Amino acid sequence: QKEVEQNSGPLSVPEGAIASLNCTYSDRGSQSFFWYRQYSGKSPELIMFIYSNGDKEDGRFTAQLNKASQYVSLLIRDSQPSDSATYLCAVKGSGGSNYKLTFGKGTLLTVNP
Amino acid sequence: GAVVSQHPSRVICKSGTSVKIECRSLDFQATTMFWYRQFPKQSLMLMATSNEGSKATYEQGVEKDKFLINHASLTLSTLTVTSAHPEDSSFYICSALTGFDNQPQHFGDGTRLSIL
Numbered sequence: 448q449k450e451v452e453q454n455s456g457p458l459s460v461p462e463g464a465i466a467s468l469n470c471t472y473s474d475r476g477s478q479s480f481f482w483y484r485q486y487s488g489k490s491p492e493l494i495m496f497i498y499s500n501g502d503k504e505d506g507r508f509t510a511q512l513n514k515a516s517q518y519v520s521l522l523i524r525d526s527q528p529s530d531s532a533t534y535l536c537a538v539k540g541s542g543g544s545n546y547k548l549t550f551g552k553g554t555l556l557t558v559n560p
Numbered sequence: 561g562a563v564v565s566q567h568p569s570r571v572i573c574k575s576g577t578s579v580k581i582e583c584r585s586l587d588f589q590a591t592t593m594f595w596y597r598q599f600p601k602q603s604l605m606l607m608a609t610s611n612e613g614s615k616a617t618y619e620q621g622v623e624k625d626k627f628l629i630n631h632a633s634l635t636l637s638t639l640t641v642t643s644a645h646p647e648d649s650s651f652y653i654c655s656a657l658t659g660f661d662n663q664p665q666h667f668g669d670g671t672r673l674s675i676l
Contacts, residue, residue: 479664481664481665483667488672489669489670490566490653490667490668490669490670491604491653491667492667493664493666493667496664535603535604546592546609546657547594547606547609548594548606548665550603550604551603552602552603553603
């Protein structure tokens with residue numbers, strides 16, 4: 448069974464600090480990796496996606512992928528209180544169901560003013 | 561771009577009622593839409609995959625006769641929860657794909673269903 452694991456947290460960081468969110472996945476054939484942010488009571492919104500090994504930066508966000516270690520992370524620089532939310536790691540599967548997403552349980556991030 | 565609209569945002573109804581939820585892609589054609597359910601403090605669980613013009617594919621453990629899915633056009637999929645009971649109370653979220661490659665899924669705003 449394909450699994451996506453995240454530390455549930457809560458992860459608490461002070462305003463202005465770097466928040467580091469981690470995710471591991473079991474399906475070695477996975478090709479696409481997504482980070483979604485979900486505020487309480489709301490639906491997920493896409494933050495970033497990454498396909499290739501290495502880093503991908505978008506503003507204050509950096510996604511890092513290491514397929515050999517089956518590990519993907521999200522760094523948030525200059526964290527703001529508005530970044531406080533649950534961050535969901537999602538992995539697009541391989542093989543016949545390669546359009547489905549498997550979600551981790553999410554990491555709750557709290558940024559303290 | 562890639563806006564997905566979901567309606568209604570909240571439903572409160574009596575046990576035994578059937579509830580229909582609509583999911584529309586507003587600025588793109590979605591050959592595939594997905595329906596998820598999320599219970600409090602849990603992650604999203606895929607219920608079914610909806611393909612335009614064909615029968616939906618349900619995940620293991622999801623009753624297809626209870627959760628009816630219709631994907632009649634490239635911009636609209638509907639989920640009907642038939643004869644809803646309190647245990648069906650949950651947050652239902654749809655998403656849509658713009659294509660099969662590595663493009664992300666775009667989510668609607670979700671429907672909070674409460675069955676009394």
